[in-house]
Amino acid sequence: FSPVSQISYALQHFPYASPNSPQSKYYVQLMLGYSSLESYLDLGLTYYPEFTTIKLHQTTQFYISLSNPSHRINGNGTVRVQWNTTECMDCFTLSPKEFHFNINNFQEKQILTTTRIKNAPKTFLIPIIYGEGYELIPPGRFLIYID
Structure with missing residues (x-):
């Protein structure tokens, strides 16, 4: 895992929206390289x-x-x-x-x-x-x- 944070985004209800679109407020920020359960x-x-x-x-x-x-x-x-x-x-x-x-x-x-x-x-x-x-x-x- 790189010390520099790498970010991925998950989107609900707007599967084709881009990160800069108005729907981007519905994105959830996730860390790459970690599963939410396993990492903690x-x-x-x-x-x-x-x-x-x-x-x-x-x-x-x-x-x-x-x-x-x-x-x-x-x-x-x-x-x-x-x-x-x-x-x-x-x-x-x-x-x-x-x-x-x-x-x-x-x-x-x-x-x-x-x-x-x-x-x-x-x-x-x-x-x-x-x-x-x-x-x-x-x-x-x-x-x-x-x-």
Whole structure:
């Protein structure tokens, strides 16, 4: 796959319209060389541990990295990861607030430090991923369970 984006167009309802015609607003932009299903299945996060128990005022570290380099859709390959919780948003502190991965450091483990500051029910940390195709991945694929 070339680092220069190659674009193809799919057209519904106007099979003979040219890209410059009034009907071109109905075109859907597709990346060449990728199928929409196959190309994003290999993108993901790896992390350890996948689940843990954190007692009140205790801290745990999670080691986070990307499973594969980004697709470099926008040219720079930068992927940002932020975290959210499913229960009790203010029961945990998360540091750092955001990770940055790119083509050079995608496999380097970055450390997410999590401290329980209030009693809370069982919860999940949910990654919010931005950039280079990762935003198309459902965040539920990479939950971290905290008891």
